[in-house]
Amino acid sequence: MNADERVIRTYGRRSGHKLRPGRQNLIDTLLPRLRVNIPQAGTLDPAALFPTTPSAVWMEVGFGGGEHLAAQAAAHPDVGLIGCEPFINGVASLLSHIETAGLKNVRVYDDDARDVLEALPDGSLDRLFILFPDPWPKARHHKRRLIGPGNLDLLARVLADGAELRFGSDHMDYVRWALWHLLEDDRFEWLARRPGDWRVRPDDWPPTRYEEKALAKGDACVFLRFRRRPR
Ligand SMILES: C[S@@+](CC[C@H](N)C(=O)[O-])C[C@H]1O[C@@H](n2cnc3c(N)ncnc32)[C@H](O)[C@@H]1O
Numbered sequence: 605m606n607a608d609e610r611v612i613r614t615y616g617r618r619s620g621h622k623l624r625p626g627r628q629n630l631i632d633t634l635l636p637r638l639r640v641n642i643p644q645a646g647t648l649d650p651a652a653l654f655p656t657t658p659s660a661v662w663m664e665v666g667f668g669g670g671e672h673l674a675a676q677a678a679a680h681p682d683v684g685l686i687g688c689e690p691f692i693n694g695v696a697s698l699l700s701h702i703e704t705a706g707l708k709n710v711r712v713y714d715d716d717a718r719d720v721l722e723a724l725p726d727g728s729l730d731r732l733f734i735l736f737p738d739p740w741p742k743a744r745h746h747k748r749r750l751i752g753p754g755n756l757d758l759l760a761r762v763l764a765d766g767a768e769l770r771f772g773s774d775h776m777d778y779v780r781w782a783l784w785h786l787l788e789d790d791r792f793e794w795l796a797r798r799p800g801d802w803r804v805r806p807d808d809w810p811p812t813r814y815e816e817k818a819l820a821k822g823d824a825c826v827f828l829r830f831r832r833r834p835r
Pocket residue numbers: 614615616617665666667668669688689690691694715716717718735736737738812813814815
């Protein structure tokens with residue numbers, strides 16, 4: 605489904621300030637080489653997106669400026685990472701990280717992540733990151749939340765048995781909402797055993813820009829890790 609045809613939109617603006625020439629050049633030259641093309645029919649083979657078969661495929665939905673995605677890609681060169689983000693300034697920022705670090709294992713979809721998720725085969729993702737997603741605080745907008753009843757079937761379908769879903773947020777109403785929906789769904793298992801497991805960001809979870817903004821304001825952040833239970 606084309607994002608413009610979607611009834612429920614989960615993101616805000618698609619562009620911000622005009623891109624600097626260097627960033628625009630990355631959009632014009634690097635993005636076409638890294639862009640994920642969704643097949644008109646059939647499924648998208650995620651492993652085939654990368655020059656060599658990756659040991660695992662991870663995806664980040666709404667990567668913002670791309671700092672977390674780029675750090676994960678650098679730390680795990682054997683893993684293939686797919687990043688999805690409709691905000692073009694964020695895409696340009698990720699491309700800049702990719703170019704600077706010479707990353708070979710990142711592919712980019714500059715639109716609604718649900719297009720990619722819907723095209724992926726069952727059980728094809730080993731890890732999914734949804735970090736500081738738009739909280740959509742008004743009750744009438746809750747249906748736009750990425751973690752929620754409207755998307756859990758899709759997420760459960762594409763995650764491999766034992767795959768990890770990571771969700772971070774500083775918006776406590778969204779945290780409660782996400783916990784409520786994930787805990788009552790027996791396809792997901794919360795991996796926390798003690799408060800430190802969700803109050804403290806794990807070492808292998810690099811910070812994002814929105815986390816840093818929240819901490820600068822003095823807001824607490826929550827880090828949730830769920831496992832896709834075996835089918
Ligand atoms: C609040 S920002 C957080 C960005 C980043 N994850 C961070 O923590 O700094 C949420 C991002 O999710 C993106 N987003 C929202 N819905 C999306 C969707 N359906 N597919 C891909 N990205 C989406 C928005 O464009 C926005 O950049």
